[in-house]
Amino acid sequence: MKLWLVLALILAGALALAACAGHEWASPFDLVRALAGDADMRSRLLLEWRMPRVLAAALVGVLLGLGGAVFQGVFRNPLAEPYLLGSAGGAALGATIALLVPLGATQSLLLPLLAFAGAWGATVFVIGVSRVAGAVDAAGMLLAGVAVAAILGALRSFLMLALSDDAVSLQVVLSWVLGGVQTPTWAVLGLFAMISIACFGLTMLLAGGLDVLGLGETMAIGFGLEVKRFVAWAVLAGSVVVAAAVAFGGLVAFVGLAAPHIARWFVGPMHRPLLPASALVGACIVTIADAIARAALPPAEIPLGLITAVAGGPFFILLLAHRLRT
């Protein structure tokens, strides 16, 4: 119980710090004034722009943490990344279409929707391909994911080359692909929060099955788990979670990998405590990384994905080295 309190307090601190951070730092007093409905331009900036952005970043972290925990559980591979199943490539393609093809609808609505559709479609496609190819095991799915990701990446590059013009430059797409949290309106943020809660509930339904699956496929079947069906559902649920994260946060690397690991140090590998802990850790990571992205190099904003990759890459290498040595 104390552990959860500590995690929650760390997250609260990160959120407050991130709300203050920016090109011009705000004081906690400024935040209170903005919340009280002050009409000054700066207060409106804090209320209408920075706070939704900070909360959206935290939710993106929640989803990446959940998605990472689910994928690592399904593939029983602590190096599994939510993005290996093509969902990243699919989401990026969807976002590219939203950004470059004039479809008439407002972009703030279209981009998350198409990114979501792309991520989900790509994952379903990967599962389908691996099934047709007869590779229903984890390695087969990962390989199919790599192949599909390559195809989707090429399609995206072609769209970027062919359709970019003065109105929509490559850099918009690029910045999205490099990761960056969308700043939702409060209404959209509410929707995002509900999606996140639903995703949390969905993944918690998988917790028991993931634990049994972690005993190995033979034991899991012996223990009565319908392994093939469960894996298919869990992959689908995991990609829904990742798709939601990608739709609002672009491609943010390594959080889905790192958050479950750090959470395991706190609560161990059982999924019922691991999933919420991973969500909290992910929220802390993305909130802080996003604050750095906004405040480190004013007036520019560093793409969030670059920060998490620079911090997460070495983490991944350490894990790999540790795993190869033991």
Added chain:
Amino acid sequence: MQTSFGLVVLTAACALNLNSVAAAEPITVRDAFDRAVTVPAPPQRIVTIFASNTEMVAALGLADRIVGIEAYTRYPPEILDRPLVGGRLGFSVDAVVGLRPDLVVVTPARQAAHQLVDPMERIGIPVIVLMQRNMAEIFANIRLLGRVAGVPEQGDQLAGRLEARLASTMQRVRDRTPPRVVMITGRLGNGLLLVARPATYTGDAIELAGGRFALEGRGAIAQVSPEAIFSADPDVLLYAGSPADRDALIERPGWSEMRAVTAKRAYAVSRTELLIPGPRTIDGIEHLAALLHPMAPKQ
């Protein structure tokens, strides 16, 4: 309406900026995204994103109202000391709001419109999106900025002067055979070249100056291989950049045999005049017309 009229006049007077308080009623315009943008009073603190928008506002005589620019703006000299609100890595909402602007002018290039329009709308700062795909849009933008800034006469006068200069250039080259032209605007590391395309302001400038595209039909993608340019073998090769860079390019194998090179019609042209869609583009068209039609009668 009458009370608000008086109020706005009073506010503007308090701002000690009495030279241009012509329209004191709220003004609503439609921008390039077909958004209705309303400014309650002529803006006094303008953030202009990109050289083109900065130059247009400055050309209206409003340089002193510009409070923020982006990192690649180099002209006019008197605004170069203004705070930067963005650059290569994008644009900062924080930095823009920190300048307390009452108008932001952007163009949807790089990430500007993507990053700034939505937050400015939410925070309540008027933001105008301008596009410049041809000369007509540039003139329209100058008039629109004049109206928004409360100086519609300046806008009309400036745009009218530029239009007159353009008309006279077009008159000069009207009966001439248009040479086939390729304009190279950049070189990529992999050997590909960026070329000016039709349906852009640069392309429009080439055609208005009496040229026609040698790469017609291959205009969808801005990157082309040198081979495409060799096979098009234009009458005139334009290189947007310095003469030294042009020489470095045309001395390479293949280039020296081209019709334009042997005829000594490979010209270096000004990037600022032809790659920034603003008032100076008319200078660029005049210079271009002189290069394309050296025998045309002078005015």
Added chain:
Amino acid sequence: MTVLSADDLFLRRGGAGLLSGISLSLGPTGSVAVVGPNGAGKSTLLKVLAGIVPPTTGQVRIGDRDLSRLSGAVRARQIGYLPQYFEPHWDLTIADLVRLGAERAGRLTKGTVEEMMARFELAPLRGRRWSTLSGGERARVLLAMVLAVDPPALLADEPAASLDIRHRIDVVRSLVRRATDRLCVVVMHDLDLAFRFFDSVIVMDRGSIAATGHAQDIFDDARLDAAFGVRFERLKMGHYFLLRPACL
């Protein structure tokens, strides 16, 4: 009355016949040892009987029901399966592992876990992680996990193969003890232990059943020698049955 039966099982993998025409019928109680040379199909048979691997043709029945038609949870409550090799992917604590065993049949009470921990003398280890356990401790944990639901049929695949002799005897004893009122089928590598502790023996050879019957009868059966490809010298010393391969 039979509790577990197989009807003409065939299993083929990539052209190779792993099981060919196996039929058997096992009663509700009793201990059964499955013996045979390497590659005879002992482990494969056990996996098919446990429903881990579906047969290519043929049917496994539990009671009068087709095993392949049962849901995983129902099957798991009827048949416990103890694998030859077990390595959890996550380094769980002993208490968590036993809880997973108890949870699977949905009959997790606070007492179940504690009871299993006490029965297999695991209480002092409850907070320890799997990676820190010795082979004997691991075998006890595995038994506690699988027996937590107390299935009427238990299929165990050489659970003691890697243990020293005392622990091996401990594990075999705890399995056979269940056989007084349960069915217990165990793949045995150690023939002496098989004939000493088990009621009946199934001899497998090249994917088929070579001989089956009471332990005493099979002990003297020449088909045993044929299956293993050696000639055994048979020594009986009271309850002890010893087989010594004679020089070839």
